[in-house]
Amino acid sequence: MRQLILIRHAKSDRSDWSVPDVERPLAPRGERDAPEMGRRLADRQEGIDALYSSVARRALDTAEHFAEALGMDAADIRLRKGFYTFSPNDLLRELRELDDAADRVAVFSHNPATSGVAAYLANQVLNDLPTCAVVRLDVDCGSWQELGPAVCTLREVDTPKNPA
Numbered sequence: 672m673r674q675l676i677l678i679r680h681a682k683s684d685r686s687d688w689s690v691p692d693v694e695r696p697l698a699p700r701g702e703r704d705a706p707e708m709g710r711r712l713a714d715r716q717e718g719i720d721a722l723y724s725s726v727a728r729r730a731l732d733t734a735e736h737f738a739e740a741l742g743m744d745a746a747d748i749r750l751r752k753g754f755y756t757f758s759p760n761d762l763l764r765e766l767r768e769l770d771d772a773a774d775r776v777a778v779f780s781h782n783p784a785t786s787g788v789a790a791y792l793a794n795q796v797l798n799d800l801p802t803c804a805v806v807r808l809d810v811d812c813g814s815w816q817e818l819g820p821a822v823c824t825l826r827e828v829d830t831p832k833n834p835a
Contacts, residue, residue, distance in 0.1 A: 673810040674826075675766070675792070675818070676712070676719070676777040678737070679785045681705040681803040683729040693755065697732045704803040704831040705733045709740025711829060712777075712805055720773035722747065725754035725780050733803065734779040754780045759787025769815040792818070793825035805829045 681701030690696075697705065719741060724734040735745040753765040762784040769776055782800060789806040790797040800806065807826040810818065 674775040675808045677806040680730040680733040705736035709737035730779040792823040794820040
């Protein structure tokens with residue numbers, strides 16, 4: 672059984688509009704939420720084979736906090752330009768290209784792509800996921816190319832506002 676963990680990046684800093692979108696850092700709330708959500712995931716997840724992140728700074732910063740909480744090396748985070756998307760269709764296409772050698776994968780990406788793909792794969796209404804939300808799905812398929820709602824079961828949705 673594979674596992675897909677979709678994580679919307681933590682709250683980003685929008686105070687300086689001259690900073691290009693891809694370079695926006697985490698806001699103080701994001702710096703607080705990402706380590707906490709990483710710890711929560713570490714408490715619930717039996718390990719992760721690979722961490723993938725959008726190339727956007729806020730997504731990578733979030734992934735680094737999670738890597739630390741999970742006891743993983745941040746240098747092993749795999750950057751994917753295709754995960755810097757706001758389109759659910761584009762994100763799903765990228766997810767279907769994941770390395771089949773990794774069965775348990777966490778992906779750090781953006782909205783509305785993350786919310787859209789999570790709802791589609793879970794085959795459930797999931798309202799707009801807040802920043803740093805974590806969606807865990809069990810995936811019953813031999814290859815990530817088969818990823819779709821027919822092979823996914825929603826395991827958990829966790830957000831920073833949920834009780835720990």
